[in-house]
Amino acid sequence: MPQRGEDEDMAGAGGGGQTTVMRFRDGILNLVAERGLKAGDKIPTEAELKAHLGGSRPTIREALKLLEQAGILSVEHGRGRFLTAAGTLHVARSITHFESxxxxxxxxxxxxxxxxxxxxxxxxxxxxxxxxxxxxxxxxxxxxxxxxxxxxxxxxxxxxxxxxxxxxxxxxxxxxxxxxxxxxxxxxxxxxxxxxxxxxxxxxxxxxxxxxxxxxxxxxxxxxxxxxxxxxxxxxxxxxxxxxxxxxxxxx
Amino acid sequence: MPQRGEDEDMAGAGGGGQTTVMRFRDGILNLVAERGLKAGDKIPTEAELKAHLGGSRPTIREALKLLEQAGILSVEHGRGRFLTAAGTLHVARSITHFESxxxxxxxxxxxxxxxxxxxxxxxxxxxxxxxxxxxxxxxxxxxxxxxxxxxxxxxxxxxxxxxxxxxxxxxxxxxxxxxxxxxxxxxxxxxxxxxxxxxxxxxxxxxxxxxxxxxxxxxxxxxxxxxxxxxxxxxxxxxxxxxxxxxxxxxx
DNA sequence: GGCCATCAACTTGTCAGACAACATGGCCGC
DNA sequence: GCGGCCATGTTGTCTGACAAGTTGATGGCC
CATH class of the missing domain: 3.40.1410.10 (Chorismate lyase-like)
Incomplete structure (x- = not known):
């Protein structure tokens, strides 16, 4: 099987991003939302995410790293990944967003x-x-x-x-x-x-x-x-x- | 060669993080600082970083993903990675940092x-x-x-x-x-x-x-x-x- | 000589499989 | 009943490979 490539339609498909990693990042967030997971809950393992989203483990892991850096997930070696509460802090129009x-x-x-x-x-x-x-x-x-x-x-x-x-x-x-x-x-x-x-x-x-x-x-x-x-x-x-x-x- | 593991002293070595990815993240930032790179400049390629920092490409890439999510780097497929200007915005004690x-x-x-x-x-x-x-x-x-x-x-x-x-x-x-x-x-x-x-x-x-x-x-x-x-x-x-x-x- | 198509090299994106290290719970022996 | 051992699950890292976008050089054509 070729490694992706076959132009994969999905173009213009709602949101998503350009790269697979970005799509996986959004896919993980959607999965979390669908299952109603809350702060502190364990999210699916890399293997489960791979089964759900397709792709390979390095790609999944890069998507997870994005969410970790964003403060939405925390990792514990050998235990799993967990939703942080920080990710649930929603601010309407943050002063940190630049606008005229x-x-x-x-x-x-x-x-x-x-x-x-x-x-x-x-x-x-x-x-x-x-x-x-x-x-x-x-x-x-x-x-x-x-x-x-x-x-x-x-x-x-x-x-x-x-x-x-x-x-x-x-x-x-x-x-x-x-x-x-x-x-x-x-x-x-x-x-x-x-x-x-x-x-x-x-x-x-x-x-x-x-x-x-x-x-x-x-x-x-x-x-x-x-x-x-x-x-x-x-x-x-x-x-x-x-x-x-x-x-x-x-x-x- | 075993894949890392041999406890790698480096403990207590200045900053660094626990995981290799975190150390690479900091290592990349140091490299950028040493070379005096500025906003818009191209940073070393994954291959060059691998040569400098050791490790493998997936690990290097995870470190890079952290910096991308942090808004410090931007990627262009086929061209390379570049320092963003946003990463150069230094704020002394940001109001967004929680403290008593x-x-x-x-x-x-x-x-x-x-x-x-x-x-x-x-x-x-x-x-x-x-x-x-x-x-x-x-x-x-x-x-x-x-x-x-x-x-x-x-x-x-x-x-x-x-x-x-x-x-x-x-x-x-x-x-x-x-x-x-x-x-x-x-x-x-x-x-x-x-x-x-x-x-x-x-x-x-x-x-x-x-x-x-x-x-x-x-x-x-x-x-x-x-x-x-x-x-x-x-x-x-x-x-x-x-x-x-x-x-x-x-x-x- | 100038222009353009082709191609090689470079760079990032993705995939596959494997082993290492940490955490947990069950099993077994005592 | 209790404690140590071990199998299993999960994340961390490594190796090697191919796909796809970009760039500059090469060389042929006009």
Missing amino acids: ITEMAGHFGYSYENRVLGFSEETPDKAVRAALKLAPGETIIRLERLRLHERKPLIYCLAMIRRSLISDPIYEVDWSGSLNAVLERYGHAPRMSTAEARAEMLPESAISRHGLADFGPAFLIDETVFTRSGEPIMFASDWYKGSHFAFNFARK | ITEMAGHFGYSYENRVLGFSEETPDKAVRAALKLAPGETIIRLERLRLHERKPLIYCLAMIRRSLISDPIYEVDWSGSLNAVLERYGHAPRMSTAEARAEMLPESAISRHGLADFGPAFLIDETVFTRSGEPIMFASDWYKGSHFAFNFARK
Whole structure:
């Protein structure tokens, strides 16, 4: 018998993955779900999985290794594999999932007006230069915006974007839409970030200049945003109105 | 040649893991570090890794699968494996790592006084009952505490603990130490949680009753805490003084 | 000389069978 | 009845092989 190969239809078959290993990973999860196994339960042995899913033991084992690394399974040599409880921690929209503010809007059920408060080309301060690994002399675009829902301000946004990424004059760019879309158009799609969160009041300057005295305590997220290839794009600070936003995550 | 087995000293050798696969996983990371490979770079082929690390191809491949699942490597059939940028996102103390407040204290460089403001046995409200999956009639222990550093209040803590977990009268328990240690002593060590974070001012009742008017905006973390086996233990709300705490995480 | 098809080499994906090491429970002897 | 021994089950590792995608070189054709 040839070793797989005979194009195996299964193309377009619901979910699955490209490689056999990925299909087995999903197959194992399905099997667990079908049998109603819970945290701590023993899952079928490699031999049983092989009988159910086909394939060879190394392939099955690679699929199992994926699930182990994902924290869904734990192994005990000579005893078997067991469902961990960590795998059952379900978090709705984890803060660790990268998404633009515009994408997040839908999740919270808000539709935003996006008001541009100002934009300018500036010299970065030390912190921003370090975060974005800017060369001496490189400048940034400082973009100040406000997101409103039904005329009430909900998010105050400050972005420091590497000037060199935008090949056009900054006044020709439409800053009132999704910033991610703008950056993607210039070939620098944001894909991930390192972030720091804290609770504070809005900066004095923002309160006084834009009439935000009623904003109340804010959930501030400072992010250094990168492309898929790890190139730093911008440093963003977003103050979310505390009374309107909450963020989920799992800890383990 | 026997297939491994000859006890291979290597015990206590720096890091490493128990199994060969774990050692190879670390070995690959070390190799990458030594050679100064960066995001997007091609890592050595399976054959080269085998030559460097020893072992067999299936074992090497299982180690690689771990790194792929961890998001550190990506594969392209026929081309090779490449370092992803996501793997280079380093976060100091991620908020997604479960730890007790006492443990966190050290990280922030604070040493705390732990003041018990009150404890009592109560009937849970609907939200807590749902989060802890309490049976009708089950009660909770409500524990209210304050962490101070140099006499200044930094964290206001409210915990709702399943009464049935503590087999002693609640007034015989020392609540002034680590809550995790107490629960561990009764065989219910906290290990993970689902959490929600937001920014808000302290509850009115806490401000007025405990003189916390100067606390300012707080970073509130609501957590449902579980044991390793997934059993819900308690529902904790911790208000961190916004001016003193920031929390890190990666988004991808 | 330039272009394209073919092919060899490299690399990852999968398969088969085997032995090693750890865990468990039953069997047997005492 | 009890404890040690051993068969069995399960995961860990090794060897060798073929399948399939990618890349670059080769060589023929125009």
